[in-house]
Amino acid sequence: MSSGIRLLSTDFDGTLVAHGSDPVLDLGCMEYIEKLQENGVIWAINTGRSVDLLESGLTDFEFPIHPDFILTSERDVFRPSSNGGNWEPYGDWNERVAREHAELFHSAKSVLAEVVDFVNQKTKARLLYHTAGLEGLVAESEEELDRVTKFIDQAREKQPKFHYQRNTVYLRFCHADYHKGTALAELSRLLEIPREEIFAAGDHHNDISMLDGRFAQYPACPANAIPEVKEAVSSAGGYVASKAYGAGLHEALLHFAES
Ligand SMILES: [Mg+2]
Incomplete structure (x- = not known):
């Protein structure tokens, strides 16, 4: 990406997943993230879900792509497991x-x-x-x-x-010190990818800590985000998409790629 984004931190429900919509996933968004991954961009899902609930979500919604890292329960940091199982704690966080x-x-x-x-x-x-x-x-x-x-x-x-x-x-x-924002900061520290190379997107209250500009230079939200999130994203100089859910996420990624 021309903006130099190397790490994506995206919420799951309401951002990647459009519950009650058909289709639930935006194929263009999925293909775009896959393309970014092929070009070395790292994709983390940053969610309130537990590891098990996220795993079942990825299966139930038939995700065609797989995240490189997962940040779960609004606080924990996991990397792919090296010996059996899918994920293991990344460091002692x-x-x-x-x-x-x-x-x-x-x-x-x-x-x-x-x-x-x-x-x-x-x-x-x-x-x-x-x-x-x-x-x-x-x-x-x-x-x-x-x-x-x-x-x-x-x-x-x-x-x-x-x-x-x-x-x-x-x-x-x-x-109070642990939330999606600090979980992202820990991943950023472990991967040695600074705030200036991080994109984050989410739609609800629990996403604000990663969208207020402290931990990601490029915050964004889809059109379905609640007003408080749009406000936080705008104040941080981020991008509020005109499309909802995954299509909005895709729109935001393209926006920063071209800016
Ligand atoms: Mg959400």
Whole structure:
């Protein structure tokens, strides 16, 4: 690419994948990313999905191309596995992230308890658990999630490192220092590809940390992105596409290739 882009960080749902549309994937976008990969550009999917859910997504939607790296759960960094299995942690980042989260959730127990009470008593949202405990929640609507985040924003004032990522009706509790942006920064550090050679694209709240210009010089979003994302992309001097989903991603990649 003439812009010197060497690393792509793209969201999955709502950016590469157009749920409920036909086709779900934009073939032109897929072919273009494949062409970039052939020319040495590295493609990472940066998603809120876990490794397993991303793998099943790539299979279910019959992706014709495969990412070089995956950044999952809005925090972890994986590279292709060298000995069996598909992916393995890249460096010690994931371990460090897990440890910091365990410590944070321990010290923020009372804040978390307040949030759980609020959710149980004042909303119809459902709490989501995984092996390490409470992970987040799913609300009945984005309006309901607005009420929940408003409550958390107040409750976390006494524990500022306690934060959350939100994506449509889903919310995940997290450490304020870990998000798609810092996961991308870690990959950038490991690959020795600086911010000035990074493109990032996403559509929702949890993408803003990689689209505000701090970690990627070339941020973009498809037309279906929420207003807050478009605002962040514009403020960072990025590109807001006129087409939605994968077609918008393709449009943005072409825009930077030609600029
Ligand atoms: Mg998305």
